[in-house]
Amino acid sequence: MREGAQAEQLQALSDQARVELAQVPARFEDAFIDLLGGGPGGTSTLAERLPPVELGSDIAVSCRNLTKRFGEFTATDNVSFEVQKGEIFGLLGPNGAGKSTTFKMLCGLLKPTAGEAHVVGHDLRRATGAAKSRLGYMAQKFSLYGLLSVQQNLEFSAGVYGLEGNTRRERIAEMIETFDLGDWLSATPDSLPLGHKQRLALACSLMHRPPVLFLDEPTSGVDPITRREFWTHINGLARKGVTIMVTTHFMDEAEYCDRVAMLSRAQLIALDTPDALKRSAVSPERPDPTMEDAFIHLVESADRELEAAT
Structure with missing residues (x-):
């Protein structure tokens, strides 16, 4: 863990059973992220909503x-x-x-x-x-439908995996909130910044949990x-x-x-x-x-x- 890491990130990591914390020198990427206001915390809001997987x-x-x-x-x-x-x-x-x-x-x-x-x-x-x-699959390329809007891509993915009714609506809303897609729902994937395009692709691959x-x-x-x-x-x-x-x-x-x-x-x-x-x-x-x-x-x-x- 680099010097200056936030306390909540350290605590989140220390709670993980398989993780051992060791201080490492800060990288250029760390400084870049800090200058932009810091990256995400150590907790995934997406994962918090999921029940434990049973196989x-x-x-x-x-x-x-x-x-x-x-x-x-x-x-x-x-x-x-x-x-x-x-x-x-x-x-x-x-x-x-x-x-x-x-x-x-x-x-x-x-x-x-x-x-x-x-x-x-x-x-x-x-x-x-x-x-x-x-399974969910996020391809390196061509995992989204360019003629459909962001909202339509989410709707299509939910339909492909057989989600209906309240479950369908809740999952789509969950993905929009988690991946910060609310301002882009009427846009097509090709018009999105690359980061948002990748977020949409990941959202579609995770729609059916x-x-x-x-x-x-x-x-x-x-x-x-x-x-x-x-x-x-x-x-x-x-x-x-x-x-x-x-x-x-x-x-x-x-x-x-x-x-x-x-x-x-x-x-x-x-x-x-x-x-x-x-x-x-x-x-x-x-x-x-x-x-x-x-x-x-x-x-x-x-x-x-x-x-x-x-």
């Missing part, structure tokens, strides 16, 4: 030997992992490593060439519809305050038992995850906690590696092993 199993998402080929090109190659209920699970990798392809298969948007995947106990090969009803949430680079291109706001909600949802899978290019965001899977050249090359991944990159020249150091080390090591084997 029949401790495993929310699993895949085994998941493979996707497009002709001769292999986008995902024999990827296997399990994600625990309430876990924030990150997927990292270079561009073209297979992150989004893996996401789309786990969301039922792409049919695997081989392997199997389960979401909340539903086999995506046989019960795609049942699985989709239990899914126990599993897939976020494909949710903070790409947004300002630091909005990015911090998103992670406040993500952490709050996880504490209520929502399982969250997220892809990101921001190495500091990867450190917010409970575990991180790294993909390179369509294959899973590492899976562990952020601290363990950083320890794997320790060397005499690099005694205290960052997450970025670990990422580069693991990708380059995997590339060398692949080249040596061919």
Whole structure:
């Protein structure tokens, strides 16, 4: 925790069972946010409204030997992992490593060439519809309908997930308030500032209160305050038992995850906690590696092993 953090944020963090507080140097981003009046507090109003998630199993998402080929090109190659209920699970990798392809298969948007995947106990090969009803998906692009207004996008999302009557009205009002969309209801998504556009996309993906949430680079291109706001909600949802899978290019965001899977050249090359991944990159020249150091080390090591084997 950086110096000067507000007391209520420290208290909110100290109440989290899995968090240990340690003072760290302030970053340029911290100073930027402070100059703008400070970011969000440590509590998610969205998560506060949610009841705890109940699942029949401790495993929310699993895949085994998941493979996707497009002709001769292999986008995902024999990827296997399990994600625990309430876990924030990150997927990292270079561009073209297979992150989004893996996401789309786990969301039922792409049919695997081989392997199997389960979401909340539903086999995506046989019960795609049942699985989709239990998950939320925020795509990196094209997750909103540009010809519809903000209000209509919210109404459409509520209808797709079968919300009706008072429940429908209450959920839409809840999302408008939580994500500060009230002044933009008649606007189209394309006219929104990027931060509000991403807020709308997240609101639509959470409308039906899914126990599993897939976020494909949710903070790409947004300002630091909005990015911090998103992670406040993500952490709050996880504490209520929502399982969250997220892809990101921001190495500091990867450190917010409970575990991180790294993909390179369509294959899973590492899976562990952020601290363990950083320890794997320790060397005499690099005694205290960052997450970025670990990422580069693991990708380059995997590339060398692949080249040596061919």
